Amino acid sequence: MKTTKPTWFNNRIEKSLLAHKSSDDEQGYFVYQLDALKDHLTTLQQQDVIKLWFAVKANPLSKIIQTLDSEGFNFDVASSGELTQVLGQGISPDRVLNTGPAKSKKQLRSFVEQGVNIFVIESLNQLDWLNQVVIELENTVKPKVLLRVQLQWPEGEKNPLGGNSLTPFGLSVQEWQGLCLSDYLRLDICGLHIFQWGNMLSNEKMYSLWGQMVQPLISLAANIGMELKILDLGGGLGIDYLGHGACLSWQQIVTDLADIKALTGVDELWLELGRFAVAECGYYVVPVVDRKINYHQEQLVLAAGINHIIRPAITDQPFPVTLLRNSKAAEQYFDIHGPLCTSMDKLGHLSLPEDVKVGDKLVFGYCGAYGFTESMPFFLCHQLAAEYVFQHNELLEVRAAQPASHYLA
Numbered sequence: 057m058k059t060t061k062p063t064w065f066n067n068r069i070e071k072s073l074l075a076h077k078s079s080d081d082e083q084g085y086f087v088y089q090l091d092a093l094k095d096h097l098t099t100l101q102q103q104d105v106i107k108l109w110f111a112v113k114a115n116p117l118s119k120i121i122q123t124l125d126s127e128g129f130n131f132d133v134a135s136s137g138e139l140t141q142v143l144g145q146g147i148s149p150d151r152v153l154n155t156g157p158a159k160s161k162k163q164l165r166s167f168v169e170q171g172v173n174i175f176v177i178e179s180l181n182q183l184d185w186l187n188q189v190v191i192e193l194e195n196t197v198k199p200k201v202l203l204r205v206q207l208q209w210p211e212g213e214k215n216p217l218g219g220n221s222l223t224p225f226g227l228s229v230q231e232w233q234g235l236c237l238s239d240y241l242r243l244d245i246c247g248l249h250i251f252q253w254g255n256m257l258s259n260e261k262m263y264s265l266w267g268q269m270v271q272p273l274i275s276l277a278a279n280i281g282m283e284l285k286i287l288d289l290g291g292g293l294g295i296d297y298l299g300h301g302a303c304l305s306w307q308q309i310v311t312d313l314a315d316i317k318a319l320t321g322v323d324e325l326w327l328e329l330g331r332f333a334v335a336e337c338g339y340y341v342v343p344v345v346d347r348k349i350n351y352h353q354e355q356l357v358l359a360a361g362i363n364h365i366i367r368p369a370i371t372d373q374p375f376p377v378t379l380l381r382n383s384k385a386a387e388q389y390f391d392i393h394g395p396l397c398t399s400m401d402k403l404g405h406l407s408l409p410e411d412v413k414v415g416d417k418l419v420f421g422y423c424g425a426y427g428f429t430e431s432m433p434f435f436l437c438h439q440l441a442a443e444y445v446f447q448h449n450e451l452l453e454v455r456a457a458q459p460a461s462h463y464l465a
Contacts, residue, residue, distance in 0.1 A: 061378055062299075062376060062378055062421070064336065064376055064421040064422060065339075065378055065419065065421060066089055066092055068089070068092075068446075068449070069087065069089055069339070069446050070380075072446060072449070072450075072451045073087070073339075073341060073380055073417075073419065073451075074380065074381070076341075076451060078442075080442065080456060080457045081341075081441075081442050081457055082343065082359060082439075083342070083343075083359045083360045083364075083438060083439040083441070083457070084340060084341060084342035084343070084358070084359055084360035084364050084441050085340070085341055085441050085442040085443065085444060085457065086338060086339070086340050086341075086364075086423060086427055086428055086441055086442070086443045086444065087338070087339050087341065087443075087444040087445070087446055087451065088115075088117070088119065088120060088334075088337050088338045088339075088424055088443070088444070088445050088446065089337045089338075089339075089445075089446045089447075090119060090123050090337070090445050090446065090447040091446075091447055091448070092336070092337050093120070093123050093334060093337035093424070094123055094126070094127060096333070096336065096337065097123070097124060097127035097129065097333065098127060099306065100127075100306065100329070100333065101127055101128055101129075103310045105310050105313050105314045105317060105325060106310065106313055106325050106326065106327050107130070107324055107325065107326045107327075108128075108129055108130070108326075108327055108329060108333075109129065109130045109131060109132040109153055109326060109327065109328040109329070110124045110129045110130070110131050110132065110328070110329060110330070110333055110334075111132045111134075111155075111291055111328045111329065111330035112131055112132060112133050112134070112138045112141070112142060113134055113138070113330060113429075113430075114330030114331055114333070114334055114335075114424075114425040114426060115330075115334050115338070115424060115425055115426075115427070115429070116138055116141050116142075116429060117443055117454060117455075118141070118144070118145055118454065119445045119454055120334060120424075121141065121142060121145045121147070122145050124333070124334075125145060125146075125147055129333070130151040130152070130153065131147060131151060131152050131153070132152075132153045132155050132328040133152055133153070133154060133155070134154075134155045134156030135156065136163060136166060136167075139152065139154075139167065139170065139172070143170065148171075149170055149171030149172045149173070150171065150172075150173060150174075152172045152174065153174045153175075153176065153288075153326075153328070154167050154172055154174065154175045154176065155176045155249075155328070156176075156178075157178050157179075157224040157225055157226075158224075159175075159177075159178070159182050159185075160185075161185035161188070161189065164182070164185050164186050164189050165189045165192075165193070168186075168189050168190065168193060168195060168199065169193065172199075173197050173198075173199045173200060174199065174200045174202075175199055175200070175201050175202070176201075176202045176203075176204050176249045176288065177201050177202065177203055177204065178204045178224070178225060178226050178227070179227060180227070180231070180235075183201070183203075183235075183240060183243070186199060186201070186243060187239075187240045187242050187243055190242040190243065191242055195242075198242060198243060198244040199243055199244065200244045200246055200247070200286075201240075201243045201244060201245045201246065201247070202246070202247035202248060202249040202286060202288050203226070203227075203232055203235075203245065203247075203248055203249065204225060204226030204227070204248075204249040204250070204251075205226050205227065205228070205229060205232065205248055205249065205250050205269075205272075205273060205276065206222070206223065206225055206226040206227060206228055206252065207228075207229070207250065207252065207268075207269055207272060208228070223252075225251070225252070226249065226250075229272055229275075229276050232276055232280065233276060233279050233280060235280045236280075237280060237281055237282060245282055246282070246283065246284075246285045246286055247284065247285060247286030247287060247288060247322075247324075248273050248276065248277065248284060248286075248287055248288070249287075249288040249290065250269050250273065250287075250288070250289060250290065251288075251289065251290020251291065251292060251328075252265075252290075253265055253292040254292050254294075255292065255294035255295065255331070255371075255373075256292050256293060256294045256304070257294040257296060257300075257302035257303070257304060258302065258304075259304055259305055259308045259309065259312065262292075262293070262304070262309070262312065263312045263315075263316075266289065266312065266313070266316050267316070267319075270316065270319050270320055273287065273320065274320060274321075284320065284321070284322055285322060285323045285324065286322060286323065286324045286325075286326060287316075287317075287320050287322045287324075287325055287326070288326040288327075288328070289313075289316075289325065289326065289327055290327070290328050291327060291328045291329050291330050291331075291332065293309070293327075293329065293331075293332035294331070294332070295331050295332065295335045295336070295422050295425075297373045297374065297375060297376060297422055298373055298374075298376075299376060304332075313325055313327075330425055330426075331422075331424075331425035331426060333425075334424040334425050335422040335423070335424045335425040335426075336421075336422060336424060337424040338422070338423040338424025338425070338427060339419050339420065339421060339423055340364065340365055340375070340419070340420040340423040340427060340441075341380065341417055341418070341419050341420075342358045342359055342360050342364070342417065342418055342420070343358065343359045343415065343416070343417050343418075344356050344357070344358060344359075344412060344413070344414055344415065344416045344417070344418065345357055345358060345359050345395070345414060346414060347412070347413065347414055353391055354388065354389070354390045354391070355390065355391045355392075355393060356390045356391070356392050356393065356408075356412065356418075357393050357394070357395065358392065358393065358394050358395070358403070358418065359395060360394055360395065360438060360439075360441065361393060361394010361395060361396060361401040361402070361403055362394055362396060362400060362401045362402075362403070362431060362432060363394065363395075363396060363401075363431060363432055363433050363434075363435060363436070363438050364394075364427070364428060364431050364433065364441045365403065365420065365423060365427050365428075365431055366430055366431040366432055367426050367427075367430060367431075368402065368403050368404050369400045369401070369402065374392075374403055374404025374405075374406060375403070375404070375420040375421060375422055375423055376406070376420065376421045376422065377392070377403075377404070377406050377408065377418050377419065377420050377421070378408075378418070378419050378421070379408055379409055379412055379416060379417075379418060379419075380416070380417040380418065380419050381416065381417075383409035383411055383412075384409075385409040385410045385411040386409070386410055387407045387408060387409055387410065388407065388408070388410045389405055389406065389407050390405070390406060390407075390408055390412070391404075391405055392404055392405075392406055392418075395436070395438065396435055396436050396438075397436060398435075403420070428441050428443065434463065437460035437464065438460065439457050439458065439459055439460065440457060440458040440459075440462065440463070441457060442455060442456055442457040443455045
């Protein structure tokens with residue numbers, strides 16, 4: 057029998073969630089604990105080995121960006137919309153890194169015109185286009201360029217971002233080796249970017265992956281005559297959504313990366329953190345609208361599902377869940393579904409008190425990353441979720457829930 061909330065649930069927020077009554081949020085809402093986030097970010101910054109960037113795709117909410125800014129994070133943006141959001145929070149463009157596989161010449165020009173001068177380049181076309189943009193704009197600042205490298209792993213080794221198939225992220229060592237640096241004198245090609253793993257939960261595995269890429273990258277830099285000053289390792293640091301007890305040690309990461317930094321001889325080592333920076337600060341609260349037994353299996357149907365949190369459907373790793381009230385009832389497993397007319401709309405096979413009933417609210421954890429903006433909110437014309445922040449023991453609305461009429465033409 058479990059009578060206490062799980063370790064991922066921060067009890068400081070429970071009273072406010074229980075007291076929150078709003079008919080506008082009847083289909084679910086997100087809430088982010090900014091004080092807890094700030095404490096976590098402070099811990100991450102207590103080292104001098106790694107320059108930390110925030111991958112805005114994980115959570116572009118204004119208050120999240122502002123909190124990361126206050127702790128000295130820089131920002132990895134992968135679209136024009138993300139850039140607009142970051143600059144809108146008063147972030148200087150010289151603290152922005154432009155990533156993403158689909159950079160057109162028009163987008164590159166727009167970024168340069170707005171003051172961005174650090175780019176991860178993923179193709180020969182992008183390199184040509186950026187060089188042309190700098191010439192056409194008569195830009196006196198040489199943009200810093202990191203070439204993104206896609207490695208092939210040993211036979212049978214799975215690439216977590218693309219299985220055993222190729223991905224659109226970067227180019228192979230062989231393709232980059234044909235590069236002539238003298239063709240790009242208006243660019244400062246000074247670094248390499250490598251990232252081919254996701255939600256890793258083993259320090260040993262991470263170090264093994266980082267170690268395998270050292271020699272190929274050093275060799276590539278030497279072969280094209282580039283002074284390798286910066287190495288960007290992307291992100292991929294994981295969260296134990298399933299509660300299996302696998303947890304990365306940040307101190308071990310710092311120790312391991314100090315070793316990688318020494319092996320590569322780079323001046324700067326970069327990480328682009330997404331979920332590892334913000335996941336633990338966020339929750340998703342949603343009511344139960346039905347309970348039934350189907351072929352001897354208990355089922356709960358919620359007011360919202362993958363229209364607000366799609367991650368379980370695309371990863372087979374559900375967000376953990378708890379009941380938003382005290383219960384001394386024994387626990388049992390439920391299939392948890394959302395309201396959409398598709399079998400994809402399942403949030404997991406998860407344990408809850410057996411007395412859960414219609415009208416109860418569930419709280420899903422680790423929703424500070426890859427929640428609302430990763431999901432599919434328009435299917436079946438349901439409500440867009442509200443977003444709140446919890447700071448100084450107060451729940452504040454940042455973005456109100458919106459009905460389907462808000463976005464339907």
